[in-house]
Amino acid sequence: MKKNAFYAQSGGVTSVINATAASVILESKKYKSKIGKVYAGKNGILGALKEELIDTSKESISAIHSLKSTPGGAFGSCRFKLKSFEENKKEYIRLVEVFKAHNIGYFFYNGGNDSADTAYKVSQISKELGYPINCIAIPKTVDNDLALTDCCPGFGSAAKYIATSTMEASLDVASMSETSTKVFILEVMGRHAGWMAASSALARTDKKDAPHIILLPEINFNQKKFLNKVKEVVQHNGYCVIVASEGVKNSKGQFLAESNTKDAFGHSQLGGVAPYLAGLISKKLKLKNHWAVSDYLQRSARHIASKTDLHHAEAVGIHAVKYAVKGMNGVMPIIVRLKNKKYSWKIMPASLSKIANVEKKLPNSYITKDGFNVTAKAIKYLQPLIQGEAYPKFKNGIPHTQRLKLVEVKKKLPNWKI
Amino acid sequence: MKKNAFYAQSGGVTSVINATAASVILESKKYKSKIGKVYAGKNGILGALKEELIDTSKESISAIHSLKSTPGGAFGSCRFKLKSFEENKKEYIRLVEVFKAHNIGYFFYNGGNDSADTAYKVSQISKELGYPINCIAIPKTVDNDLALTDCCPGFGSAAKYIATSTMEASLDVASMSETSTKVFILEVMGRHAGWMAASSALARTDKKDAPHIILLPEINFNQKKFLNKVKEVVQHNGYCVIVASEGVKNSKGQFLAESNTKDAFGHSQLGGVAPYLAGLISKKLKLKNHWAVSDYLQRSARHIASKTDLHHAEAVGIHAVKYAVKGMNGVMPIIVRLKNKKYSWKIMPASLSKIANVEKKLPNSYITKDGFNVTAKAIKYLQPLIQGEAYPKFKNGIPHTQRLKLVEVKKKLPNWKI
Numbered sequence: 147m148k149k150n151a152f153y154a155q156s157g158g159v160t161s162v163i164n165a166t167a168a169s170v171i172l173e174s175k176k177y178k179s180k181i182g183k184v185y186a187g188k189n190g191i192l193g194a195l196k197e198e199l200i201d202t203s204k205e206s207i208s209a210i211h212s213l214k215s216t217p218g219g220a221f222g223s224c225r226f227k228l229k230s231f232e233e234n235k236k237e238y239i240r241l242v243e244v245f246k247a248h249n250i251g252y253f254f255y256n257g258g259n260d261s262a263d264t265a266y267k268v269s270q271i272s273k274e275l276g277y278p279i280n281c282i283a284i285p286k287t288v289d290n291d292l293a294l295t296d297c298c299p300g301f302g303s304a305a306k307y308i309a310t311s312t313m314e315a316s317l318d319v320a321s322m323s324e325t326s327t328k329v330f331i332l333e334v335m336g337r338h339a340g341w342m343a344a345s346s347a348l349a350r351t352d353k354k355d356a357p358h359i360i361l362l363p364e365i366n367f368n369q370k371k372f373l374n375k376v377k378e379v380v381q382h383n384g385y386c387v388i389v390a391s392e393g394v395k396n397s398k399g400q401f402l403a404e405s406n407t408k409d410a411f412g413h414s415q416l417g418g419v420a421p422y423l424a425g426l427i428s429k430k431l432k433l434k435n436h437w438a439v440s441d442y443l444q445r446s447a448r449h450i451a452s453k454t455d456l457h458h459a460e461a462v463g464i465h466a467v468k469y470a471v472k473g474m475n476g477v478m479p480i481i482v483r484l485k486n487k488k489y490s491w492k493i494m495p496a497s498l499s500k501i502a503n504v505e506k507k508l509p510n511s512y513i514t515k516d517g518f519n520v521t522a523k524a525i526k527y528l529q530p531l532i533q534g535e536a537y538p539k540f541k542n543g544i545p546h547t548q549r550l551k552l553v554e555v556k557k558k559l560p561n562w563k564i
Numbered sequence: 565m566k567k568n569a570f571y572a573q574s575g576g577v578t579s580v581i582n583a584t585a586a587s588v589i590l591e592s593k594k595y596k597s598k599i600g601k602v603y604a605g606k607n608g609i610l611g612a613l614k615e616e617l618i619d620t621s622k623e624s625i626s627a628i629h630s631l632k633s634t635p636g637g638a639f640g641s642c643r644f645k646l647k648s649f650e651e652n653k654k655e656y657i658r659l660v661e662v663f664k665a666h667n668i669g670y671f672f673y674n675g676g677n678d679s680a681d682t683a684y685k686v687s688q689i690s691k692e693l694g695y696p697i698n699c700i701a702i703p704k705t706v707d708n709d710l711a712l713t714d715c716c717p718g719f720g721s722a723a724k725y726i727a728t729s730t731m732e733a734s735l736d737v738a739s740m741s742e743t744s745t746k747v748f749i750l751e752v753m754g755r756h757a758g759w760m761a762a763s764s765a766l767a768r769t770d771k772k773d774a775p776h777i778i779l780l781p782e783i784n785f786n787q788k789k790f791l792n793k794v795k796e797v798v799q800h801n802g803y804c805v806i807v808a809s810e811g812v813k814n815s816k817g818q819f820l821a822e823s824n825t826k827d828a829f830g831h832s833q834l835g836g837v838a839p840y841l842a843g844l845i846s847k848k849l850k851l852k853n854h855w856a857v858s859d860y861l862q863r864s865a866r867h868i869a870s871k872t873d874l875h876h877a878e879a880v881g882i883h884a885v886k887y888a889v890k891g892m893n894g895v896m897p898i899i900v901r902l903k904n905k906k907y908s909w910k911i912m913p914a915s916l917s918k919i920a921n922v923e924k925k926l927p928n929s930y931i932t933k934d935g936f937n938v939t940a941k942a943i944k945y946l947q948p949l950i951q952g953e954a955y956p957k958f959k960n961g962i963p964h965t966q967r968l969k970l971v972e973v974k975k976k977l978p979n980w981k982i
Contacts (some may be wrong), residue, residue: 148795159739161732189742218735224743265901309962314579314864317965321577324607325642330860348961420857421836439838441856442748446732449868452961543766543870543950544727549737 149251154187156257169463263555302455305345358554453534567669572605574675578718587881687894720873723763734774774805781811871952
């Protein structure tokens with residue numbers, strides 16, 4: 147029986163999540179006997195709850211293809227976690243009402259840990275509420291912290307951005323260091339796992355190259371050891387490049403960025419591990435420094451996306467549809483690295499129960515003993531993920547992005563308040 | 565008579581200053597009867613004073629060509645300003661000694677305002693100390709604040725980076741705004757002139773597009789007006805993207821970033837207009853926000869250089885050599901925009917006396933009345949400068965840069981202490 151599909155984006159977006167969206171929409175068109183329309187949820191799961199469904203069939207095929215080179219989340223994302231059945235059953239009943247009203251039989255949820263949890267809960271609707279649904283979570287996160295999958299779509303492109311930026315900025319610092327800046331700090335994302343900070347190591351083509359210090363959330367910050375290391379690097383190398391994860395914590399487990407800095411109003415200041423470290427280096431070592439915080443730039447830099455990452459993002463979208471029409475439920479297409487000499491991979495289904503809410507941190511074997519660097523094993527893992535370029539088209543000097551029409555389906559149900 | 569040439573890089577570097585270096589070196593090879601070797605100063609003018617001269621003839625032609633895609637300053641730059649003849653005559657006498665010892669008759673100095681001043685002083689050596697020198701300053705600065713020239717090599721690429729990043733990040737914020745981030749702030753360089761902040765306006769393909777607020781150093785910051793504007797944009801648009809120049813000042817002329825924030829030690833904190841504004845927005849408007857500081861990334865992002873800018877950088881290098889062999893002294897090759905419908909330009913010589921130490925700010929006609937945006941006239945000026953892509957070669961997932969040998973010429977003189 148032909149059913150419509152629901153697709154939504156959830157959590158922090160990436161530069162290639164729309165490539166997954168495009169793949170889901172285009173692949174669905176191949177199963178005309180099973181899949182009718184693909185409705186995209188406006189702002190993630192909220193779109194399902196509020197019955198705000200975007201009819202993707204109203205978009206031109208070229209507009210759907212252009213999603214492959216558009217960063218951000220084209221249909222809107224959200225930070226919203228469904229409560230459990232016991233806590234908020236009426237949300238699930240509402241979902242089933244919306245699904246029924248629009249003949250939705252496939253549910254694709256594109257996100258990270260929290261989103262896998264939401265998808266897992268939705269997958270249980272079949273059993274709990276007797277409404278048949280094929281629910282597939284699709285991986286996406288620059289944090290690269292999902293369990294089971296070898297890597298997460300979105301991460302490779304962020305990693306390529308970070309490695310490239312670290313390399314480029316280090317050439318800048320190197321040329322200024324004789325009479326000016328001695329230390330450069332780049333702050334990258336990663337609140338709990340250091341994958342992004344670790345990827346800066348790919349900037350090196352020689353052992354002596356930047357980054358000279360990598361600060362990971364997995365390693366407690368030791369101020370004395372850190373300052374000694376900075377001093378030592380500047381003495382030997384003339385300058386020091388530091389890549390710091392936003393999630394670096396002190397020995398009490400507090401985020402550095404929040405632990406010690408008050409603003410003019412006496413309030414704890416928002417984030418900024420880079421300015422924190424810069425202040426420390428100025429005060430204690432009297433070394434001129436510069437700092438950058440890449441924030442959203444690193445996860446939206448579609449102009450320097452990794453081709454490998456883009457392929458992953460497309461493949462998980464395609465396989466999500468394949469799994470759904472095969473009748474699977476409560477699974478996620480994951481990326482499996484094959485044991486070949488040349489990097490190769492395939493997509494396999496994995497159970498959401500083993501993925502939801504699990505966070506994969508950098509393993510110890512990826513971190514050097516002094517805690518300031520990553521090992522050859524980490525490089526071996528990371529390197530393939532940033533290979534290949536996938537430039538967007540440019541128009542008038544900036545990447546060209548085609549706007550979608552975003553036509554909403556007529557509502558059939560009463561309004562719903564979140 | 566055949567003389568050697570001295571070339572040096574000065575001040576903050578750019579993603580295309582090495583393209584100028586390559587052009588000077590390659591163009592010089594065309595005048596074998598007039599120009600012998602090209603010696604590059606190690607760390608700018610310091611290389612001349614300390615007799616640290618890099619023999620560029622020891623590099624392969626392919627290595628010289630690869631400079632065109634390598635950011636930073638390959639020979640080292642410096643922040644060092646020669647004093648006047650009256651104040652420090654012995655520095656000039658030393659320069660003449662080094663020039664004599666190495667038969668240097670051409671002096672190329674690649675930099676901004678301060679560097680034009682240094683070059684201007686060196687150009688007077690002929691008159692003041694009777695040593696014949698052809699001194700040519702070559703423009704370079706991401707700040708785009710040099711007088712007479714239509715634009716400065718280095719700026720167009722930084723502008724392209726800023727416009728692209730603003731566009732990309734704005735798609736990210738737009739997709740998160742329903743349940744998460746409402747305001748995004750990007751801090752860009754420009755201590756005294758707002759050219760870089762202004763270039764973020766090139767991110768727009770529609771009037772409603774980001775950036776919604778541009779903060780320029782030319783306009784004093786008015787907190788109340790600013791907060792009202794942010795609130796208004798969020799109300800109408802759902803989110804607000806702000807691009808702020810690092811040089812934004814309050815009504816007392818103090819840098820915002822330094823005016824109001826103390827660190828945990830009670831010291832004024834280093835820079836950071838973005839975290840300052842973020843704190844303000846959190847405190848006064850209670851709107852969730854994110855911020856990024858692009859710092860060195862924006863001026864070293866060779867991976868997204870403007871092809872037009874790259875052509876400018878090459879052309880000023882080539883013309884500097886042409887002017888020198890024609891016997892010119894105390895001039896700079898400047899970029900002149902032609903009055904054609906299609907963007908076109910030529911290079912002309914201009915006198916250093918009119919360029920040294922002059923700072924070109926954004927004209928009033930480029931700034932909207934409310935002070936939060938730039939006019940159509942500004943866009944018309946800026947747009948051509950970011951046109952075209954000039955991707956570097958990639959190797960192992962990052963831009964490939966070839967290392968130079970940097971062989972120093974044997975010293976002939978006693979050491980010199982700065």
